[in-house]
Amino acid sequence: MDRRDIFPRSLQYLIAIAEYGSYTRAAEALHVSQPTLSQQIKQLEEYLQSPLLDRSGRTVQLTDAGKIFLRHARRAWGELNIGTRAIQDVQDLSRGSLRLGWTPITDYLTCDLLSRYNRMYPGITLSTLDMPQDDIEPAISEARIDIGITFSKPLDSEENSSHTETFTLFEEALYLAVGETHPRRIRKRKRITAQDFGKESLVQLNTDFALRHHIDRYCHDCGIEPRNVIETNSLTVIIEMVELGSLATVLPSTIINTQDGLYPIAVVPELPHHTVSMIWHKSGYKSPACLAFLELASSWSANMLQEKRLG
Amino acid sequence: MDRRDIFPRSLQYLIAIAEYGSYTRAAEALHVSQPTLSQQIKQLEEYLQSPLLDRSGRTVQLTDAGKIFLRHARRAWGELNIGTRAIQDVQDLSRGSLRLGWTPITDYLTCDLLSRYNRMYPGITLSTLDMPQDDIEPAISEARIDIGITFSKPLDSEENSSHTETFTLFEEALYLAVGETHPRRIRKRKRITAQDFGKESLVQLNTDFALRHHIDRYCHDCGIEPRNVIETNSLTVIIEMVELGSLATVLPSTIINTQDGLYPIAVVPELPHHTVSMIWHKSGYKSPACLAFLELASSWSANMLQEKRLG
DNA sequence: GTCTGTCCATAGCTAATCCCTATGAGTTTG
DNA sequence: CAAACTCATAGGGATTAGCTATGGACAGAC
Numbered sequence: 046m047d048r049r050d051i052f053p054r055s056l057q058y059l060i061a062i063a064e065y066g067s068y069t070r071a072a073e074a075l076h077v078s079q080p081t082l083s084q085q086i087k088q089l090e091e092y093l094q095s096p097l098l099d100r101s102g103r104t105v106q107l108t109d110a111g112k113i114f115l116r117h118a119r120r121a122w123g124e125l126n127i128g129t130r131a132i133q134d135v136q137d138l139s140r141g142s143l144r145l146g147w148t149p150i151t152d153y154l155t156c157d158l159l160s161r162y163n164r165m166y167p168g169i170t171l172s173t174l175d176m177p178q179d180d181i182e183p184a185i186s187e188a189r190i191d192i193g194i195t196f197s198k199p200l201d202s203e204e205n206s207s208h209t210e211t212f213t214l215f216e217e218a219l220y221l222a223v224g225e226t227h228p229r230r231i232r233k234r235k236r237i238t239a240q241d242f243g244k245e246s247l248v249q250l251n252t253d254f255a256l257r258h259h260i261d262r263y264c265h266d267c268g269i270e271p272r273n274v275i276e277t278n279s280l281t282v283i284i285e286m287v288e289l290g291s292l293a294t295v296l297p298s299t300i301i302n303t304q305d306g307l308y309p310i311a312v313v314p315e316l317p318h319h320t321v322s323m324i325w326h327k328s329g330y331k332s333p334a335c336l337a338f339l340e341l342a343s344s345w346s347a348n349m350l351q352e353k354r355l356g
Numbered sequence: 357m358d359r360r361d362i363f364p365r366s367l368q369y370l371i372a373i374a375e376y377g378s379y380t381r382a383a384e385a386l387h388v389s390q391p392t393l394s395q396q397i398k399q400l401e402e403y404l405q406s407p408l409l410d411r412s413g414r415t416v417q418l419t420d421a422g423k424i425f426l427r428h429a430r431r432a433w434g435e436l437n438i439g440t441r442a443i444q445d446v447q448d449l450s451r452g453s454l455r456l457g458w459t460p461i462t463d464y465l466t467c468d469l470l471s472r473y474n475r476m477y478p479g480i481t482l483s484t485l486d487m488p489q490d491d492i493e494p495a496i497s498e499a500r501i502d503i504g505i506t507f508s509k510p511l512d513s514e515e516n517s518s519h520t521e522t523f524t525l526f527e528e529a530l531y532l533a534v535g536e537t538h539p540r541r542i543r544k545r546k547r548i549t550a551q552d553f554g555k556e557s558l559v560q561l562n563t564d565f566a567l568r569h570h571i572d573r574y575c576h577d578c579g580i581e582p583r584n585v586i587e588t589n590s591l592t593v594i595i596e597m598v599e600l601g602s603l604a605t606v607l608p609s610t611i612i613n614t615q616d617g618l619y620p621i622a623v624v625p626e627l628p629h630h631t632v633s634m635i636w637h638k639s640g641y642k643s644p645a646c647l648a649f650l651e652l653a654s655s656w657s658a659n660m661l662q663e664k665r666l667g
Numbered sequence: 668g669t670c671t672g673t674c675c676a677t678a679g680c681t682a683a684t685c686c687c688t689a690t691g692a693g694t695t696t697g
Numbered sequence: 698c699a700a701a702c703t704c705a706t707a708g709g710g711a712t713t714a715g716c717t718a719t720g721g722a723c724a725g726a727c
Contacts, residue, residue, distance in 0.1 A: 078687060110446045114440075121431075121432040132424065333420070389715070
């Protein structure tokens with residue numbers, strides 16, 4: 046009741062008076078005194094330098110100017126009401142937007158999460174940006190994206206940046222991936238040594254991607270030189286090439302298992318594990334859409350862990 | 357400068373901050389202090405129960421809710437600006453409307469005035485209503501017309517109604533009007549007696565019209581019985597019939613002189629003079645369009661008197 | 668690391684404003 | 698003419714917007 050309205054009182058009063066055709070009646074409806082209306086209308090007329098109401102007769106009539114102005118005042122009032130309502134929509138997640146940044150790798154791993162989110166909040170406009178891993182954190186700092194999804198070695202438990210927070214969604218192992226007709230597939234080898242791995246012709250992500258750096262370091266640590274036949278920034282290209290048969294690559298197990306034509310082969314010593322994590326700005330405003338995503342992702346992650354334990 | 361704006365300050369401030377991306381910059385532009393903006397935005401956010409601006413980063417950013425609300429706020433602000441401008445337009449007489457009520461007689465006499473008005477204020481929508489003389493005053497009282505133009509005997513100097521004011525535009529004498537081939541025209545008679553007038557076959561306005569009543573009274577006073585062959589409520593019909601030759605009528609001199617086929621013949625004793633007057637509501641709002649018409653008519657009237665004296 | 672400059676937020680005060688009650692002026696009704 | 702109704706006006710009290718002065722957070726310079 047005593048909460049102020051955004052809309053200027055004088056305009057509200059004008060609208061009410063026009064509606065009731067009477068100061069007295071309008072004053073009752075608005076729960077203010079009649080002189081208040083007189084005063085406010087007078088001020089409005091002074092501001093507009095034009096009479097709006099004709100009070101000479103028995104009933105209050107709008108002047109030409111009043112009629113014209115009233116139409117615009119009503120529209121303005123309507124706009125603010127709509128705006129107020131629209132904010133509610135944002136809060137109950139029936140509107141809003143969310144910008145995700147991720148790599149081609151995590152794209153494959155979390156599109157299920159994305160589709161769940163979209164089903165749950167169909168009104169939220171989702172935009173995703175594929176970008177190299179290293180671009181994700183700057184993008185968050187510069188607020189170009191709301192949430193990033195990264196694929197990296199397990200973090201040292203502490204944030205590497207003071208501006209961001211992270212949450213581990215799940216852990217993922219890397220395997221050598223081969224196609225249906227690949228020699229190693231034919232020979233039904235389940236695991237190979239690092240030395241054998243070094244002999245494979247590989248199609249790999251280029252050095253823009255952190256995953257590639259991790260693989261290069263693994264090779265360096267094992268004293269092997271990988272044979273990179275093709276480099277690309279497209280995961281689709283990699284998968285297509287591997288499915289053709291003669292080339293191999295290194296991918297997270299989930300991707301390998303969900304692609305019909307790919308088969309995993311373990312490498313000994315084990316290729317490094319990686320975590321898929323969300324990263325977002327620590328301090329600062331998080332939109333309802335953003336908060337909802339973080340929450341959904343958290344429970345989705347818990348579910349996946351449980352399924353893995355049960356399965 | 358110190359004149360208040362209609363639009364709520366908080367919304368103006370929001371718009372400015374969004375534009376400049378900074379409280380400080382917006383405050384300078386608006387010539388208020390920066391804490392004022394902080395306070396107002398805070399109140400607006402409390403009212404809407406939703407943050408509108410994200411001040412956590414280096415620059416101020418709009419939140420989802422802020423973006424959506426801002427769009428409506430801008431529209432509302434635009435509407436009020438348009439409304440304010442529209443009122444100026446009304447005052448500039450580039451818009452508005454004027455409703456005139458008059459009789460078929462005064463229609464002929466003052467269409468020059470009407471066309472001058474229209475040339476001067478082309479934005480004003482003019483609507484004219486032909487009506488019997490007696491309907492004009494009620495029409496004014498009931499605000500169906502803004503201004504009436506009457507053709508009647510000089511008023512007894514005082515208003516016959518307490519609700520209306522009048523202004524005499526000019527005075528008009530009545531003459532017998534005949535066509536090119538009328539016997540009296542052939543014999544080049546300049547004046548005739550009332551007795552001869554009584555022998556004429558007349559085409560006249562019907563008794564709805566005050567002019568007709570005045571003529572009837574004249575005849576009664578002179579002890580003659582007019583021979584009304586045709587009665588009509590259309591001045592055009594009267595003029596057409598008279599121009600055919602055998603019939604006569606009684607019309608104001610201006611109409612007779614401006615119609616090529618009509619010729620005036622004076623009657624002795626003189627037919628009553630009449631004044632053409634404007635009549636309007638005394639108390640009550642007069643639109644700019646109405647005031648402009650009254651003013652123009654007044655100077656037009658003065659011009660006519662002067663020309664009559666010179667010519 | 669500290670220092671500095673630049674943001675925006677907060678506190679407390681002043682001045683403008685909004686709104687009220689009481690009353691007056693002008694019309695229409697009985 | 699009086700009664701009942703309309704809106705306008707006057708003056709006082711509570712609310713609010715705005716100011717100055719200051720504090721906390723953050724980025725860049727040294």
